Amino acid sequence: MTTTVSLAGSTGSIGTQSLEVIAAEPDRFEVVALGASGRNLDQLVAQAEAVRPRVVAVADEAAAAEVADRLPQVEVRAGTAGLASLGAEADVCVNGVVGFAGLEVTLATLLAGKRLALANKESLIAGGPVVQRARRTPGAELVPVDSEHGAIHQCLRSRDESGPARVHRLVLTASGGPFRGRSKDDLASVGIDDALAHPTWSMGPKITIDSSTLMNKGLEVIEAHELFGAPAGDAGVGIGYDQIEVVVHPQSIVHSMVSYTDGSTIAQLSNPTMKLPIGYALAWPDRLGTAFGAIDWTELARLDFEAPDLDAFPCLALAYQAGRAGGLAPAWLNAANEEAVAAFLDGAIRWVDIAAICAAVLDRRDDAVATTFDDVVEADRRARAAARSVMADQHVTRTPTA
Numbered sequence: 001m002t003t004t005v006s007l008a009g010s011t012g013s014i015g016t017q018s019l020e021v022i023a024a025e026p027d028r029f030e031v032v033a034l035g036a037s038g039r040n041l042d043q044l045v046a047q048a049e050a051v052r053p054r055v056v057a058v059a060d061e062a063a064a065a066e067v068a069d070r071l072p073q074v075e076v077r078a079g080t081a082g083l084a085s086l087g088a089e090a091d092v093c094v095n096g097v098v099g100f101a102g103l104e105v106t107l108a109t110l111l112a113g114k115r116l117a118l119a120n121k122e123s124l125i126a127g128g129p130v131v132q133r134a135r136r137t138p139g140a141e142l143v144p145v146d147s148e149h150g151a152i153h154q155c156l157r158s159r160d161e162s163g164p165a166r167v168h169r170l171v172l173t174a175s176g177g178p179f180r181g182r183s184k185d186d187l188a189s190v191g192i193d194d195a196l197a198h199p200t201w202s203m204g205p206k207i208t209i210d211s212s213t214l215m216n217k218g219l220e221v222i223e224a225h226e227l228f229g230a231p232a233g234d235a236g237v238g239i240g241y242d243q244i245e246v247v248v249h250p251q252s253i254v255h256s257m258v259s260y261t262d263g264s265t266i267a268q269l270s271n272p273t274m275k276l277p278i279g280y281a282l283a284w285p286d287r288l289g290t291a292f293g294a295i296d297w298t299e300l301a302r303l304d305f306e307a308p309d310l311d312a313f314p315c316l317a318l319a320y321q322a323g324r325a326g327g328l329a330p331a332w333l334n335a336a337n338e339e340a341v342a343a344f345l346d347g348a349i350r351w352v353d354i355a356a357i358c359a360a361v362l363d364r365r366d367d368a369v370a371t372t373f374d375d376v377v378e379a380d381r382r383a384r385a386a387a388r389s390v391m392a393d394q395h396v397t398r399t400p401t402a
C-alpha cells in the first residue's frame with residue numbers, strides 16, 4: 001500500500017533529502033503536498049513540477065500568489081495556516097521547517113491524528129506542554145527525524161514494552177562541531193565561515209551554527225526528555241534530565257545509545273546521512289528496503305568518545321538549566337537562541353555572544369505557564385523582545401555556568 005507524504009519545508013536540507021528518499025522507493029511513497037516559506041520560489045515550483053503534488057503551501061502570501069500563477073493545475077494555499085494545513089493532507093507529514101515557525105505544522109499534524117516525522121525540534125522544545133497534549137490525539141504518532149532521537153527510537157525497540165522500561169540512561173552523541181578541542185579564549189574571534197564549516201554533516205545554516213555552539217545538542221537533550229521522558233507505559237521510558245548524557249563522538253557513526261539497568265548498551269550506527277532517519281520515520285513501523293549510510297566495517301578505523309567541554313561551550317549547560325526549569329523556559333531559550341543565531345549570521349554579534357545572550361534572556365524569563373498555543377506564542381514573542389533588548393544594550397558579557 002502506498003504511504004502518502006506531505007513535506008513542510010520541502011526546499012530545505014531535510015526537505016530535499018526527504019524527496020531523495022522518496023524517489024528511491026517510488027512504489028511505496030507518494031508526495032501529495034509540499035510547502036515552504038516562499039523565499040526560494042523557483043526551487044519550490046521546480047519541486048512541484050517534478051513530483052506533481054495536489055497541494056502546494058507557501059507561508060508568504062505574496063509569494064503564494066506568484067506560485068498560484070506559475071502552477072495553475074495545483075491547489076495553492078497561502079499563509080502560516082496554509083502551511084499548517086499540510087499536516088492533515090497525508091498519512092505522514094515531514095516537518096522540515098526551521099525554527100519556531102514549525103510549531104503550527106507540528107500541532108496540525110498531531111491534531112489531525114496523523115504521523116509526524118519531526119525534524120523541526122524547535123516546535124517540540126518551545127511548545128512542549130501543548131505538543132504533548134496534541135500527541136494524545138487518537139491516531140497521532142510522533143517519530144523523530146533527528147538522527148540522535150531516531151537512533152534512540154531504534155535502540156528502545158530492544159526493550160520489552162510489556163514490562164518495566166529498565167532504561168538506565170539515554171546517551172546522545174555529538175560530533176563536537178567545527179570547534180571541538182578549541183579553548184574558550186581561542187573561540188573569542190571565530191567567524192561566520194568558521195562556524196558554518198561543519199566537519200561531518202551538511203545542514204541548513206541555523207542548525208549548523210547551533211552545532212558549533214553545542215546549543216543543538218542542548219536542544220536535543222530537551223527534545224529527548226520531551227520524546228522519551230514520560231512515565232513508562234505512557235509512550236516514554238520514565239527518564240529525567242540526570243539520565244540524559246551527552247558524549248562527544250567526532251566520527252558521527254554512533255548516532256546515540258540507550259543503556260539498560262543490567263549494564264547493556266544498545267547503539268545505532270551508520271555513516272552520517274539524514275536519509276536513514278528520514279526513511280526510518282517514513283517507513284515506521286517497517287523499514288526501508290534501501291540502505292542509506294551502510295557501514296563498510298573494513299574501512300571503519302576507530303570510534304572515539306570524549307566528554308563535552310562545558311567551559312568552552314556553555315550553551316549545553318544552559319539547555320539543561322532550561323529543561324530542568326520546565327514550563328516555558330525552553331521556549332525562552334529557543335527564542336533567544338534563534339534571535340542570537342540570526343544576529344550572528346548577519347554579522348551583528350560575535351559567536352561567543354550567542355551563549356551570553358541566551359543566558360541573559362533566560363534570567364529575564366517570567367513565570368507564565370503554557371496551557372494554550374497562544375501562551376507559547378506570547379512567550380516566544382517576549383523572549384525575542386528580551387533578546388533584542390539585550391543585544392541593543394550590548395550587555396552580552398555574562399558567562400553562564402552549569
Ligand SMILES: NC(=O)c1ccc[n+]([C@@H]2O[C@H](COP(=O)([O-])OP(=O)(O)OC[C@H]3O[C@@H](n4cnc5c(N)ncnc54)[C@H](OP(=O)(O)O)[C@@H]3O)[C@@H](O)[C@H]2O)c1
Nearest residue numbers: 009011012013014036037038039097098101119120203204
Ligand atoms: N539539515 C539537517 O541535516 C537536520 C538534521 C537534524 C535536524 N534538523 C532540523 O530540521 C529542521 C530543518 O533544518 P534544515 O537544515 O533542513 O533547514 P533549512 O535547510 O534552512 O530549510 C528550512 C526549510 O524551512 C522553510 N522555512 C524557513 N522559514 C520558514 C517560515 N517562516 N515558514 C515556513 N517555512 C519556513 C524553508 O523554506 P524556504 O526555502 O522557502 O525559505 C526551508 O524549506 C530544523 O529544525 C533542524 O534543526 C535538520
